[in-house]
Amino acid sequence: MIRSITKQKPLDEVLKSLGEMERVFIIGCGTCTTMAHTGGQAEVLAMQQKLVESRKVVTGFMVIPVACDNLTEEALQQNLPAMSESQALVIMSCAFGVQTVSRFLEIPVIPALDTLFIGKEMGPGLFQEVCLQCGECILGETGGICPVTSCHKGLVNGPCGGTQEGKCEVDRNKDCAWTLIYERLQKQGRLAAMRKFHPAKNYQVEPKPGKTIFELERS
Numbered sequence: 723m724i725r726s727i728t729k730q731k732p733l734d735e736v737l738k739s740l741g742e743m744e745r746v747f748i749i750g751c752g753t754c755t756t757m758a759h760t761g762g763q764a765e766v767l768a769m770q771q772k773l774v775e776s777r778k779v780v781t782g783f784m785v786i787p788v789a790c791d792n793l794t795e796e797a798l799q800q801n802l803p804a805m806s807e808s809q810a811l812v813i814m815s816c817a818f819g820v821q822t823v824s825r826f827l828e829i830p831v832i833p834a835l836d837t838l839f840i841g842k843e844m845g846p847g848l849f850q851e852v853c854l855q856c857g858e859c860i861l862g863e864t865g866g867i868c869p870v871t872s873c874h875k876g877l878v879n880g881p882c883g884g885t886q887e888g889k890c891e892v893d894r895n896k897d898c899a900w901t902l903i904y905e906r907l908q909k910q911g912r913l914a915a916m917r918k919f920h921p922a923k924n925y926q927v928e929p930k931p932g933k934t935i936f937e938l939e940r941s
C-alpha cells in the first residue's frame with residue numbers, strides 16, 4: 723500500500739537548493755516512492771546520472787527499505803563513510819523520510835521530491851503529524867525540520883516575535899520550531915538559509931481531495 727504520494731521536483735530546483743554543495747549522496751526509499759516510480763532504485767540511478775551531468779560528485783547512493791521507519795538509523799550506518807564525505811544528501815523519499823534521515827545525521831538534506839499527500843494509516847497507537855503535504859517542500863532550507871507542522875502558526879518564514887528563550891509563545895512548554903531550525907542550520911554552517919524568503923502558502927484555493935495520476939509508462 724502506498725502511503726505517501728510524491729512527485730519529482732524539477733532538476734533545476736534541486737540544483738538550486740544544492741547551490742555550491744558539490745559532493746552529494748543520494749537516498750531513495752524502497753516503499754512508497756519505489757511504487758510511485760519517483761524515488762526507487764531506477765529513479766536514484768537516473769538522478770545520479772543527472773547530477774553527474776550537472777558537474778556534481780556523487781559519493782554514493784542507497785535505497786533504504788522504508789525511509790520513514792525508525793530502522794532507517796541502522797540502514798544509514800552502512801553508508802556512513804561515504805555520507806560523511808558528502809556536503810549534502812539528496813533524498814528521494816517522502817517528506818516524512820527526509821525528516822527521519824535528518825534526525826539521525828548532521829548533514830544537510832535536500833528533498834528531490836514534493837510530497838503531495840499521505841494516505842490514512844489505520845492501526846493501534848498514536849500518530850503525530852509530520853507533514854501537511856503542502857506540495858512545496860522547503861526542508862532543504864530549514865535543516866530538515868518542517869515549520870508548517872512544527873511551528874504553532876505554521877510560519878514558513880520565522881521566527882515570529884513571540885519566541886522566548888527557545889520556547890514558543892503559543893505554548894511555553896514547546897520548543898520554538900524556528901529556534902530549532904536556526905540551531906540546526908547553525909550546526910551545519912548554513913545560517914544564510916534563514917534569510918531566504920518563502921512566499922506564504924494559500925491553502926484556501928487548494929482543490930480537495932488531492933488527486934494525482936501516475937505515469938506508469940516510462941521510456
Ligand code: SF4
Nearest residue numbers: 817853854856859868
Ligand atoms: S515543507 Fe513541511 S509540510 Fe511542506 S512538504 Fe515539506 S515537510 Fe511537508
Ligand code: SF4
Nearest residue numbers: 873882890891898899
Ligand atoms: S514562537 Fe516559534 S514555534 Fe511559536 S509561533 Fe512563533 S515561530 Fe512558531
